[in-house]
Amino acid sequence: MSSTGVRAFALSSYDVPHGHELVVRSCEDCACPTSGARSARPDRTVHSGRPLVRSRDVLEMPLDSGHWVLFAPQGNGGVVVVNERGLDVFRQFRSPVAPRDLAGHDQEAVTQVVRRLAEQDLVHEPGSPAVASFAESRELTAWLHVTNACNLRCTYCYVHKSSDEMDTALAKSSVDALVDSALRHGFRALRLKYAGGEASLNAAVLLELHDHAVARCAEHGLDLSAVVLSNGVALSPRFTRDLRQRSIRVMISLDSLGETHDAQRPTLGGKPSAHLVMRTIDQLIERGLPPHLSITITSGNTADIASVVRFALARDLTFSFNFFRDNACTGDASGLRYEQQAMVDGVADAFAVIEEAMPPWSVLGSVLDRGQLVEPRRKACGVGDDYVVIDQRGQISQCHMELDSPVGHVGVDDPITAVRRPGIRNLLAEEKEGCRDCTWRNWCSGGCSVATFRATGRFDVRSPNCGIYKAIYPAALRLEGLRVLRFAEA
Template sequence: MSVDVSAELFTIPLEDSRYIVYAPLRRAAFVANAEVVNFLADIKAGGLDQSADPDGSLAEFLRRLEILDAGEEALPVTEFAGDPEPTTVTLFLTTACNLRCTYCYASAGDTPTKNMSIEVARRGIDFVASNAARKELTDFEILYHGGGEPTVNWRVMVDSFEYAREKAAELNLHVRGASASNGVLSDAQIDWIIANLHSVNISFDGLPSAHDKHRLTVLGQGSSHLVMHTIGRFDEANFPYGLRVTVTRDQIARLPDSVEFICANFQVEQIQVEPAYQLGRWTNAPSAETDEFINAYREAQQRAHSYGREITYSAARLGALTNHFCGVSQDSFALSPDGNVSACYESFSEDNPWAKVFFYGEPEKESGKYSFNLPVLNNLRGLAVQHREFCQGCFAKWTCAGDCYHKSLTISGEEEFQGSDRCHITRELTKDQILERIAAAGGLFWHEEGTTGCQPVE
């Protein structure tokens, strides 16, 4: 009888000569010994060793997981072509900031300030609103982001959202708004955010002493009490928000306590934890992408679970099947303060080191629209994981999807990506998630039927 391996399979070594057999596109995994791994390798090589499975029960088990004889897998691939037609605009409102964080990737405060004008914001809003109307969608979206603290350009934030509302009413659409923020806000700003935006992502590092070590005001004082006031107000109002915890090398050991502090004091549901990015003011700082980080993350995750919460790390996301890590390879449309189009949140200004890679459009003088540089855009579209050589043999490829391209450029330059310390973190934390799924499904195997297919990630 002929038997076919019908899944892209990875074996992930564990301790004690055991392995996870993982079929990402079947959303299936189980823990196996070397005999089972060899059995699968033999089938793949064209032979079936019946002595390893005399009663056929192993083959039957593998069929149940769609690993054998289940036909071709659908790849979770979306591709983009032609001129982009975004229905979300990200506005980099300013390069100015009311804090001076030691690890700021944007070196905010050390560079000349650029503020977006209302005209630049309106043009972007007009463009995405008209795209949404033409596509017969129900809504379009505005995201306010950094390069600085967006709320520092408060007048343009408020006026642009008001303008978007008018535009939406005119076109019979809804507008949704969200922002990143350092959380240092006045009560009037908090009131406006609660009344108008859909959600906010706040940078907050957990224990006040950990936060205050690195997230300083312009006068060099800690900002944790100000941020906690904002978060507390969001909790009182049941306003949805996420927290981003940035971990520098010196704070790794405190991560579990920081996560516990957050869980014990705030209602937040989404807690994203990332090692600090060695860029901007943190370029020469020691890396936090270490085994110590992985261990601290694991302990922090256990503490979060004890509160019924979960922490996340951006590249380890078993819940997603995608060929895109972020919007960079899927026509993300972000406007710099000067009105030009970037695909990347770290490339917020034309004078950033990798601007030539990420800036792919500019306003058209006459039409009120944009002209796009398709070679630059197509290069970005080509970063989807199926085109990234180094990722092809990696078991995390359909969930990590190649990780942050900006980070890989700062590591490898324009040379072919050869992996990074983040890859090790990503694989270890993804492995944890697979084992958790197996445990939650009863301890023998994990299989989510009928989930093969594309779930693009923004």
């Protein structure tokens, strides 16, 4: 135990200035719901005379020689960092004990530590364990496939390329259908992802579509947000200006800084593209529109993702990791499928870079593929619930990886009703074999349903990436603990 001159303390993200505004909620290239950290400090009133006991399955990990990180997977999320004496306070709750009866600590310090422990569901009154709360979605997310054309030929793309593109009339009718559907089903916000192909190749329609969405959402009191998903080969100054004026965010795909990226994402003519993408990223920063970077990880670039993370952090850019998924367009994907240990090692290298150049924002919502550690979720994504895909012909699909399996059309169908029809079985975590009793079930939620089905032929089993998730979750929590320790106010 530390010397008696050192008081017990506990820190959480609530001790980091603007801590709950510094959570990256970027899952832009999939159907993941926006992870929303609790905006207000949980009300966990603690009476010093009432006994408390530690929660079940709490994870304890050392950060350095004098600090530990605590996390309660059965609760509602949130890391707590304690010093040695703070850890002693926590460990005294192995059996029910009243905070005022704890031995070896002054009451003021105990009060501060216990408050943090209770806020993050690490302790509770006997018989009243923490229960994960699952917020009902109020935001409808729509992937608008504005063009099938692309200037790259990425090895893992799920789109059969063509010159087809969405026209203005269809774009506006798609927005009308989404707004009407959102209102009909009680949603309060609309989130649009402009995608393709390469969405910027149909820039004029994209901007008309967005302006129409702004007007329709304002008319009906819906909040609106939007992002362009781009390969970053070339975004003109004028298009960038138009995006910035409309507060449309940009996501750029970057898998490596050189030959590895070029091998995975060659141009239409088979030439390198990495130098073009990095140039565009720097130009976007100069023009006041810093992008979010999406890093797709295959067997070919597991050793390179750390370099992309270093590139991003040097420019103060956020980023997310996305694991490669088999799809109908890849053909023989054996050269893209990663080995579990190679993936774990590659992520570990990237985490080492994050630790070295620690950003003030949390990575818990962006570096764990379809999983996250921001708030508990019963499903890994919004497929079949609050996610709609509309292609360049107005066909509605449940998932952008299932464009060839439409379930309706915006001209005749209510989009939300259409995607809730039988098709992809996006089951609850507790309905999946191997998940229902897992400590992490509320955080990975069983992984991507489509990827699991393609790998196993079943929807009701755990993700084939389960071992990877379990290996990297503790490392991600350690990173969060280091961030809190570094940026928390004294």
